[in-house]
Amino acid sequence: MGTAEKNENVRAVGRALEILLAFSEGDPELSAGELLKRVDLSRPTLYRLLYTLEEKGFLVSVGEPQRFRLGPSVARLAHVWKSTLDLSTVAEPVLRRIWAETRETVALFVPQGNLRLCIAELPSPQPLNFKRGVGYTERVVLGASGRAILAHMDASPEQLRSYSQGTEVDLDDLQAELAATRKRGYAISRNELISGAVAVAVPFFDRDAQVAGSMGVFGPEVRLDAARQKAIGKLLLEEAARLSEALGYRSEARRRA
Numbered sequence: 001m002g003t004a005e006k007n008e009n010v011r012a013v014g015r016a017l018e019i020l021l022a023f024s025e026g027d028p029e030l031s032a033g034e035l036l037k038r039v040d041l042s043r044p045t046l047y048r049l050l051y052t053l054e055e056k057g058f059l060v061s062v063g064e065p066q067r068f069r070l071g072p073s074v075a076r077l078a079h080v081w082k083s084t085l086d087l088s089t090v091a092e093p094v095l096r097r098i099w100a101e102t103r104e105t106v107a108l109f110v111p112q113g114n115l116r117l118c119i120a121e122l123p124s125p126q127p128l129n130f131k132r133g134v135g136y137t138e139r140v141v142l143g144a145s146g147r148a149i150l151a152h153m154d155a156s157p158e159q160l161r162s163y164s165q166g167t168e169v170d171l172d173d174l175q176a177e178l179a180a181t182r183k184r185g186y187a188i189s190r191n192e193l194i195s196g197a198v199a200v201a202v203p204f205f206d207r208d209a210q211v212a213g214s215m216g217v218f219g220p221e222v223r224l225d226a227a228r229q230k231a232i233g234k235l236l237l238e239e240a241a242r243l244s245e246a247l248g249y250r251s252e253a254r255r256r257a
Contacts, residue, residue: 015041016049020058020070024250029067087213087247088120094243095122095215101235104219105131109145109201111153111213112137114163116146119213130197130218141169144187144199145216151181152203152211186233187214190221198224202236207248215240 022030022038030038036046050068053059057073091108099106099122108120118136123129140146141163155163161171181187186202193199201216217224217232224232 016053019049023070029069031067090246091243094239098239102217102232104217105129107216109214111149114140116140116149128220130194139167141174143193144189144201145214147181148187148201148203148214149211151178185237188229196221200229200232202240204240205244205249
């Protein structure tokens with residue numbers, strides 16, 4: 001196979017993927033005309049690729065006039081991807097980038113009812129550090145990594161009251177803090193669970209746009225002043241977006257695009 005032919009095959013694959021990515025939850029069915037508005041292809045090239053994708057089961061055509069939707073081959077790939085998805089493995093490069101940038105303890109949490117569970121942790125290499133370890137659980141109403149999750153769970157006041165039972169958390173203060181967390185994008189706690197410790201945490205989301213957990217950075221108050229907390233919050237938001245995307249999440253802006 002010559003170089004020109006190889007390059008053309010690569011371009012064809014890229015164009016076919018653009019067609020598949022044109023479909024979304026808001027647009028599960030598209031006509032050829034609608035696809036032409038979303039992908040930069042000539043009509044003959046579009047129809048050639050549509051035929052190939054339909055032949056391989058990645059698209060099916062329905063109705064009159066003809067419209068297309070994703071086919072069973074896409075579902076099979078999605079099933080394989082979901083069944084082999086290991087959150088801690090997917091998150092590892094994200095956590096390591098945060099760890100290398102901050103040199104503080106970095107941890108990953110998932111919700112479990114009114115608790116959160118630590119499933120991955122990279123301890124700070126510095127002599128003065130704070131860590132809890134994989135398997136550590138805590139109430140979701142307590143600490144930054146818990147409230148980063150809770151802020152996006154759409155919990156009712158009754159649920160918040162239930163989650164807070166047995167703690168000293170004031171419901172009005174909790175609701176105010178959750179609102180502040182949503183506004184700035186990240187949660188902060190100071191001297192809450194460990195004296196002298198500061199935590200900054202952000203949520204990440206799954207393919208169904210549901211909060212899937214949180215990532216947090218933990219360190220001593222003497223190193224994490226207000227300016228550093230803000231910088232870490234920005235870093236965490238950037239990396240959480242990458243993790244969410246790896247889990248199949250698409251933001252509202254991308255869904256509308």
